[in-house]
Amino acid sequence: MSPTTTPSPAPAAAPSSKGAKRSLMSSLMDATALLRSASFKEDSYVAAALPPSELRALADLKALLAKHPDAMSIWGVPLNSPQQPPPAGADGAAAAPPVDERADVVLLKFLRARDFRVRDAHAMLLRCAAWRAEFGADAVLDEDLGFKDLEGVVAYMHGWDREGHPVCYNAYGVFKDRDMYERVFGDGDRLARFLRWRVQVMERGVRALSLRPGGVNAIIQVTDLKDMPKRELRAASNQILSLFQDNYPEMVARKVFINVPWYFSVLFSMISPFLTERTKSKFVIAREGNVAETLYKFIRPELVPVQYGGLSRAGDLENGPPKPASEFTIKGGEKVFLEIDGIEAGATITWDLVVGGWDLEYGAEYVPAAEGSYTLCVEKTRMVPATAEEPLHNAFTAREAGKMVLSIDNSGSRKRKVAAYRYFVRKPSA
Structure with a gap:
């Protein structure tokens, strides 16, 4: 199947509409160009890639933890071995206790959160362990907190990015409805329960990480600012931010803000000089109308939720990875024909098509x-x-052999748009 914009030479062989000629390869090259490299570079957890100063800090933190009389673990990762005589090996010599390679990943997260100040990182880690014990964070995944209607709407894990990071979506626009807001945040007890539910979502994200050197060790956060009642949510958002900063250090590889109002962009430009380059490199900001193009840079379209210009509906990922989609771009003033060739008589063709920003024929x-x-x-x-x-989703059963041709006409717009499609052909039964 290939997008082409060649005028039809024969009325019965192609659509009668005309467009500028362009090949599938040029469309895909345009789409690939959107994945331009950014200054962002994810931190490494491979010991051989760390500078000597960071290796020394890691060793010093391990030495501090070794002095603790009790075993300590976070996210199911043992971080130390209690002080006790080591077991004897087969030859009578003391055998070294087994080392969990995930411990280095967790400890490096706390060290990076405190700029490799060992004692500050140690204190932060102890506070996190105490909070997890008091909060019951290890058991929160099994709890029914009564927010089934918020699942897949307000905060939820869905798919992964092009580098394998799990993606967490956040959208608080539903709380512009006063009744919904009161039901969830109406008093201190309700707010506390919502915070517990939000931690539950975060724990699902952590559970999806490998937490191993060279593995996927952070998630992607996508935050939809459309219709968000910022004043009403100030208390909840501040508490969520504080909880995550204190207890989930370096768990976010990139923060993507979508449907950003103009005043947020202005605010970001004002505070930008006060942020470190490392922090700024994690931020991606997309104004309304530019959501699909932004998300496609990081997430394949078959994994982007339909409400954000992708092909993924709720429940699509329950049976494994979806069929990959093909990406292309449509230039302003251009008409593209997508052709699905080689369809046999009696075969059924099913297709999905999405265009970021739409507003075309x-x-x-x-x-x-x-x-x-x-x-x-x-x-x-x-x-x-x-x-x-x-x-767009449709199906057609062919009575005779031929091809399906989809036309996308962007000639009424000057704006380039990203698009994606996929199709399934079920051959005729014997």
């Missing part, structure tokens, strides 16, 4: 291979508005 035709056959209109050309929140 779409149609579908089936072109039989036999000379003299008539082109069939599968979907009449129609305008797809910018407000469309669902990808």
